Amino acid sequence: MQTHLRGRDMITTQEWTKDELDTVMDVALDLKRKRAMGVPHAYLRDKVLAMLFFFSSTRTRTSFEAGMAQLGGHAQFIESSTTQISHGDTAKEIGEILGRYNDGIAIREVTWGVGNKYIVDVAESSRVPVLNMQCDFYHPFQALADLLTIIEQKGDPRGLTVDVSYAYASSYQKPLSVPQSLILLLTRYGANVRLTHPPEFKLMPDIVEQARENARRARGSFELVDDFDAGFQGADVIYPKSWGCTLTTPDLEESAEISKQYTDWIADERRMGMAHERAIYMHCLPADRNIEVTDGVIDGPNSRVYDEAENRLHVQKAVMALTL
Ligand code: CP
Numbered sequence: 001m002q003t004h005l006r007g008r009d010m011i012t013t014q015e016w017t018k019d020e021l022d023t024v025m026d027v028a029l030d031l032k033r034k035r036a037m038g039v040p041h042a043y044l045r046d047k048v049l050a051m052l053f054f055f056s057s058t059r060t061r062t063s064f065e066a067g068m069a070q071l072g073g074h075a076q077f078i079e080s081s082t083t084q085i086s087h088g089d090t091a092k093e094i095g096e097i098l099g100r101y102n103d104g105i106a107i108r109e110v111t112w113g114v115g116n117k118y119i120v121d122v123a124e125s126s127r128v129p130v131l132n133m134q135c136d137f138y139h140p141f142q143a144l145a146d147l148l149t150i151i152e153q154k155g156d157p158r159g160l161t162v163d164v165s166y167a168y169a170s171s172y173q174k175p176l177s178v179p180q181s182l183i184l185l186l187t188r189y190g191a192n193v194r195l196t197h198p199p200e201f202k203l204m205p206d207i208v209e210q211a212r213e214n215a216r217r218a219r220g221s222f223e224l225v226d227d228f229d230a231g232f233q234g235a236d237v238i239y240p241k242s243w244g245c246t247l248t249t250p251d252l253e254e255s256a257e258i259s260k261q262y263t264d265w266i267a268d269e270r271r272m273g274m275a276h277e278r279a280i281y282m283h284c285l286p287a288d289r290n291i292e293v294t295d296g297v298i299d300g301p302n303s304r305v306y307d308e309a310e311n312r313l314h315v316q317k318a319v320m321a322l323t324l
């Protein structure tokens with residue numbers, strides 16, 4: 001267990017050692033148990049987290065806000081559109097100023113080519129930890145919640161086959177950040193990670209390379225698959241979700257047109273039947289029901305989506321308690 005994480009940013013899990021990530025899992029389970037038992041755990045009394053959103057959210061906003069309250073602190077919800085950012089406040093000014101009012105700054109900015117740079121720039125000017133609530137490259141707290149869920153449901157991820165797959169959705173062109181954070185984190189834990197997508201839906205090459213290197217170091221495996229059905233075959237964890245073909249075209253309308261070739265990439269009962277008989281279905285949500293996944297699968301006996309959503313609360317509380 002690592003005990004010197006005060007002041008650290010969480011922008012990508014790649015910047016944390018395996019030991020440090022193990023500490024997050026350990027503390028998250030402790031806080032989850034305490035909440036279940038009604039044991040007070042106000043470790044952040046009088047502390048304040050600024051939550052700056054450039055994009056909509058259900059789970060991230062409410063779990064960070066609830067988590068800070070349960071830790072005895074307060075979270076202030078800030079929508080960028082109601083601030084002076086559009087009139088000139090820079091990332092440096094946001095880091096400097098919010099860092100003087102608060103004990104942590106959490107940011108969601110998913111705009112392609114903008115989000116990660118903005119969060120890194122704020123962090124460089126902030127005297128307090130900066131937490132990435134999702135950018136264009138990473139969604140670290142989703143991946144940490146997913147790892148905790150897999151550990152709870154399946155035990156040690158080492159040797160488990162995890163299919164991180166593209167699925168079709170029509171609602172919007174979703175960021176690459178969830179699959180990218182998943183392949184980075186699960187390879188650290190020795191899982192056999194399958195990344196399944198059509199050719200136009202590649203992830204960032206340097207992130208794929210980091211995942212391959214993580215798998216080599218952890219003695220797991222990492223493979224690329226371009227057949228949706230093949231991704232399900234024998235897998236222990238099935239994680240099909242949509243993302244945009246951002247590296248093929250940054251144009252959202254063109255991306256939506258290209259994705260229409262793949263309307264049959266839907267997680268359904270037939271495909272779940274190809275996975276391991278005790279496979280679990282995961283999705284970060286929101287999902288396009290009966291487009292990305294059938295009701296039968298997402299509401300079925302193999303689905304763990306609500307445990308997964310709950311674990312957002314516990315891992316975020318763990319990182320906040322350790323860093324703020
Ligand atoms: N999974 C997730 O980040 O959900 P929200 O977009 O609702 O925050």
